Amino acid sequence: MMTANRIALKEWAVVCAEMAAGRQTILLRKGGIREPSQGFTVEHREFFLFPTYVHENEEDLTETARLALPEVARGAPPAGELHLELYAVVEAAIEVLTLEPLRRLEGRHILAWSAVERRFHYRRPGLHVIALRVSRLPEPLVVPNLFRYDGCRSWVGLESELPVTGARPVLDDLAFHQRMASLREALGVDPAALSGHRSA
Secondary structure, three states, rough: OOOEEEEEEEEEEEHHHHOOOOOEHHHHOOOOOOOOOOOOOOOOOOEOOOOOOOOOOOHEEEEEHHHHHHHHHHHOOOOEEEEEEEEEEEEHHHHHHHOOHOOOOOOOOOOHHHHHHHHOOOOOOOOEEEEEEEEEEEEEEEEEEOOOOOOOOOOEEEEEEOOOOOOEEEEOOOHHEEEHHHHHHHOOOOHOOOOOOEEE
């Protein structure tokens, strides 16, 4: 793990909360409207998780996640501030090109199936499944939320490098490796081939 970084990945705050609690270890990503024409790519192996609050859509979430939205919203920082509490390392990434394997991931994330289908078909068929080893920083990093961070983009280059020292994984090694083994089984992918793999 790096000791400092300036890269952040934007993700719904309710998803960040699930990752902070250790209930979710994967992201299903396609990319925002301001992504390059080829869509989302895993450009960085390590990054801060940048929680967003403005585009969370209740209809895109499971019932349990919808019920958690008010509490998550109450934890939003003041306007103009960005609170970074989580740091992530990509342990595996796979672009899934058919819907069936994604069905087997239900219960491992908080997106409703209708949202998964819609993301899968956006622009062209396919969805990135990204397994993250998430760590919590010793104290939240409070930095200005600059205007240039706005917009439907996934990756953000922060104004300066921020320290990662002292971050501790939210799941212990055994629990995380069990999640990874279960993910490989669900996707039907050989363990050695999971990272950077494309599944038909």
